Amino acid sequence: MGVVHLIRHGQASFGSDDYDVLSPIGETQSSALGQGWEAEGFVPTDAVAGSMKRHAQTAIAAIDACGGPDGYDVDAGWNEYDHVGIATAHDAGALGLDSKAFQRLLNQAIADWRSGVGEYDEPYSVFVERVMGAFDAAVATAGPGRSVAVFTSGGPIAMIVSHLLTGDDALFQRLNDVIINASVTTVISGSTGPRLLSFNEHTHLARDLVTYR
Template sequence: MGAIHLIRHGQASFGAADYDQLSSTGIEQGAVVGAELLRRKIRFTEGRTGSMARQRATAEIVLDWLGAGATAKEDPRWNEYDHVDIVARHGGGALQDANDPRGYQEVLDASLAAWVRAGDDGPCAETWPQFAERVRVALADLVAVLRKGESAVVFTSGGVIGTLAGHLLGDPAMGLLQLNRVTVNCGITKLVTGRGGVTLVSFNEHAHFEGRAARLLTYR
């Protein structure tokens, strides 16, 4: 069997002028998950990262922990959905407010649900079916290059991870709308590959943010 470890990026800069940057907490989270992967002594033969700044920065921090030879190829198919476009088209264009993150989350949740319902007829530049297919194919292409016993690491986002977990459980939309909401920054989701296909064996592992590191546990 092969294994794929999906890592959600560290905390981004919610409410800032440029959301797509790691916060100081996000940088610390990257170091913690890097140390966790090093502790597991997994030899990664393939690495991927989306092209978003927060994904690439998380990859750089983690790969620095894993040492020489650890690399991740940039592949924009692992990028998150465009939350700005989705909220603009389905949520009245609400802006992130650092003083009211819960209020923005409610708008985003409703907007994502409307995005899914709109299907191929949605007004966004990328529709829900296009997004779901994009990430499904990205995973399939990665699985295709893994040989028996090899492992891969992917630095991506909560919507991608939730959708893929849902896909493997038979309901991608459920994954986006429910699993996505509980993904932890720098949490680990593990998939295994074999003759029977791809199987979800763990979702959103975050024991590395317990104990002394509990202050670093975040969901956005």
């Protein structure tokens, strides 16, 4: 039996000039993940990350803290949807909102994106296809006795968990709203295919390090 660990990146830098970098809290969360693995005596056999900077930074911090594996592969299939493009397609003034107001607007914008309302650089159907393709590749790597750490974002994790639980994307938005930064969702893969073992595990984070955005 193989295992795939889906890790949401540490907190990014909302409101800064470059959202796609970890905040100081995000850096601490990512290190805490690796330290938790080290304390358990766990080292993944393989690692892969999306091509976003926050994915790379989370991977490097966690891998350094637990002592391995030796580097990671990059697969852009694990990248997040373009939340800025989706939000501004819904409301051109979206980026001027505070984080809570932006999240409310983004949820409305994602509902439009999913229903096909508006024009986007990446249609929702394309997002679903690339994420599920990246997941299939990770499952194929996770052969017997192997554990694959995947450093990605909340959207891909929510999509995969929804498909594992319901066979489709019915739970995508509900799950996406509650995924914690630097949390771990674990999928086991054996003769019956991939199955969800745990969702959104974050006991490696101190209470003051638990963030959702």
